[in-house]
Amino acid sequence: MTIYRERLWPTAWLYISTALVIPASILVFMPINIVVGYITAAVLYGAIVLFLLWTAPTIEVNESELRAGRARLPVSIIGEVSAFNGAEATLERGQRLDARAWLMIRGWVSPVAKLEIVDESDPTPYWLLSSRTPELLAEAIAQSKLRTPSK
Numbered sequence: 001m002t003i004y005r006e007r008l009w010p011t012a013w014l015y016i017s018t019a020l021v022i023p024a025s026i027l028v029f030m031p032i033n034i035v036v037g038y039i040t041a042a043v044l045y046g047a048i049v050l051f052l053l054w055t056a057p058t059i060e061v062n063e064s065e066l067r068a069g070r071a072r073l074p075v076s077i078i079g080e081v082s083a084f085n086g087a088e089a090t091l092e093r094g095q096r097l098d099a100r101a102w103l104m105i106r107g108w109v110s111p112v113a114k115l116e117i118v119d120e121s122d123p124t125p126y127w128l129l130s131s132r133t134p135e136l137l138a139e140a141i142a143q144s145k146l147r148t149p150s151k
Helices: 012-018 021-029 034-054 086-093 134-147
Strands: 002-007 058-062 065-068 071-074 078-084 102-104 112-117 126-130
Touching: 002 134, 012 034, 021 034, 058 134, 078 086, 078 134, 086 112, 112 134
Parallel strands: 102 126
Antiparallel strands: 002 058, 058 065, 065 071, 078 112, 112 126
């Protein structure tokens, strides 16, 4: 049973900024053939949009594990979960970042959730995940930990 699910879709400004490939393609192909320029522009922009949609990762919490993109983490080894917004999130992604941490950060999602790893055999001290609602993610992990029987 899924407790929490979030898809990190790209924001509108990313689609708008990548639309610059359209006039660039037309300008490149204009001396050769304007029709080829328009076709190339449409195909390139369509490919970019499909790529952005296809690669948008999902964060999902169920009764036993957290999935972030393709990575999986049992909730039993997650310790403290902290949510950061604004300037604090910027510091967590930058100055306070541990090089050993596992990251799933997207530039278009500012808030982050920091998940402490309590498994002593794991060299990763924490996971840092972009999330539009890190507080809800923390609540979902806490709820999942209550449902998971202790070993």
